[in-house]
Amino acid sequence: MTTLLIKGGRVIDPANGVDEIADIYIEDGRIAAAGGKAKTEIDASGLIVCPGLIDMHVHLREPGQEWKEDIESGSRAAVAGGVTSMCCMPNTKPRLDHAGVVRQVIERARQVGLCDVYPIGAVSRDLEGKELTEMRELMRAGAVAFSDDGNPIWHSGVMRKALEYASTFDFLIIQHAEDLQLTKGGCMNEGRISTQLGVSGMPAVGEDDMVSRDIMLAKLADARYHVAHISTRGAVELVRRAQAEGLKVTTEAAPHHFALTEEELLGFNADAKMSPPLRTEEDRQAVIEGLRDGTISVIATDHAPHHEDDKHCGLSCAAFGIVGLESMLPVSLGLEREGVLPMSDLIATMTSNPAKLLHLDAGTLSEGAAADICIFNPDEKWTLDRNKLFSKSRNTPWHGREMTGKVVHTIKNGRVVFQKGDVIG
């Protein structure tokens, strides 16, 4: 019987309303009632002990684009960031639109054994937005929600049917809300900076109009609808109103959207290019306000690894996306320091809230739960070096910047998989 004792840390377990100095006792990979001596002990005094983080929006690139990332490197990046469960988006090659591919991804993640991977199934075959996938079959294979992420489900008729069908079985539809007619050719937020740089912009209204339409369709279908990576003031307000109306509408924010603005693009920085793009300070404040009042209940990274060659070709040609798993926690901790969210609520956005939304058996330190744990020092300062990321890709806007908050240990099923800056296993 393997046992592990985490001693004297500040245990924050939002699912159970716990925030106190306590010990955590782990027996055979599960959280157990307080026990006696353990074979291994971790001194967590001065550290925060919380459930392993959940990142419900990542791109792992396997199968199909393994030079950017694969399930193993993505898992290593995850545990280095304190993440022990992640949901991967279906825009792989082949797509996650058949049960076989979904099973393959889950199986490969199990072999790697560092981080649980919960696939998000495709809404439409080949992400073409025309015919629906066999969602029930994908769900049985292990998909936890559905999205065409990377693409919006732009066709109103298809979106209506997708929401109605998903609602029939209580599945969640996650939308990449982008009106492609309005964002066509754009490579950053449309506004002051895009005009200075002389590049085509992606106007905020291109997100707002899609969210607005979707909310109306979700109401019609009585469906559970989730806006991925929300980035505009207008979209946050639309979701807030929908929730006030009692609709089953939820949303997530990515750390870059509440930490950075379009100013990052000055100098044509392709490592600050993603979709939806970094917006204005006003939008950033609106996302922060959405997190504060609970309109936005989840923080998810939209971890999107790309090879240097896809970024080194001029801003308007560069691929969309940045890596995020390894910077998620320190960047998000800024919200606690700035008084936006108390620590427990902040941790809930990366643990119990996504778990509840996706019905995941994760994100809690309840007795008997799998011992997935993140132990971090909220005050430790370090400098992010793109060359030292565990991800295969290095497309991060935070290179060279000081981070506050560092993951010290990550524990998966009772086994220490990350400590002292190294992935174990």
Add this chain to the structure above:
Amino acid sequence: MSTPHQQMFFQHLFGIGQLSKEQIEHLVSMGESFIELSRRPIKKAPTLRGKTVINLFFENSTRTRTSFEIAGKRLSADVINISASTSATSKGETLLDTAETLAAMQPHVLVIRHSIAGTCEFLADFLPHTSIVNAGDGAHEHPTQILTDLLTLKTQASGYEGITMTIVGDIAHSRVARSHLLAAQKLGYKVRVVAPKTLLPSQVEQYGCEVFHNFDEAIPGSDVLYMLRVQTERLTDNCSFPSIREYHEAYGLNRKRLALAGDNCVVMHPGPMNRGVEISSDVADSARSRILDQVEHGVAVRMAVLTALCGTAPEPEKRTPRREKAEAAMQAQGKLL
């Protein structure tokens, strides 16, 4: 105190945005002194002997490329022209590889035109031993055109300080308009932009310019009517304007409109013109037109730019920044794996 020439020391010319007022004025003055060279019977000076200039053009251009070529050759530089259709890019080589390859042949200056905004800034990170001159990057900047225009204005009685320049046309996609908006703020001339909302970029007021939708209202009080080339395919393809006919009617400069202008108002155009679209022939060929002066002055300011930049880049080394980056990454990863 550093002399004006020392302040001029910069390796690359990306745009007007990077330059101070003094640097712009210095380049224009240098250009002015070069006008005379092109009027001599023997148009040659030894200034850039032994220097190599490569014109790397990924977009069609006649006047800018020729202008740089003549500027270099009259100053005795070796000038090589490469256009996208004849270069390796058609064989699938990336922009960066093409530029790195050319830089490895040790030119002093790489003059680049590309449809992607920011191309020069992007390449400069990887080519530390070459000077890069922006000959137009997407809708971003076209600094030598602005220097050209300023020289043309300098040779006028009015000069450029305090004047009102009215720029008409597709402001949204115009690098010339953007560079003028930046230069105007630094040098103290006023800009009016005239366009329908479909051809104005977002938040153009940030440059402190006046925005007009009605051309006739913008003409009185203008010292320069600066007509932009209309890219006809761009105009109708993305619904920016219903027809060329309607465009000319609303925003074209003809003799009737020119009559609204003051006696000393001149007409400029960066070329190439679409006669009958943004400008009518009688205006283009009139005594008000400074369009061919601009072309002549273009050669002179490009001589100034090449002279200013040649030899400012540090001596070449074997290791490229990309190699250094790759080695650093491999080392770091090696430690981790």
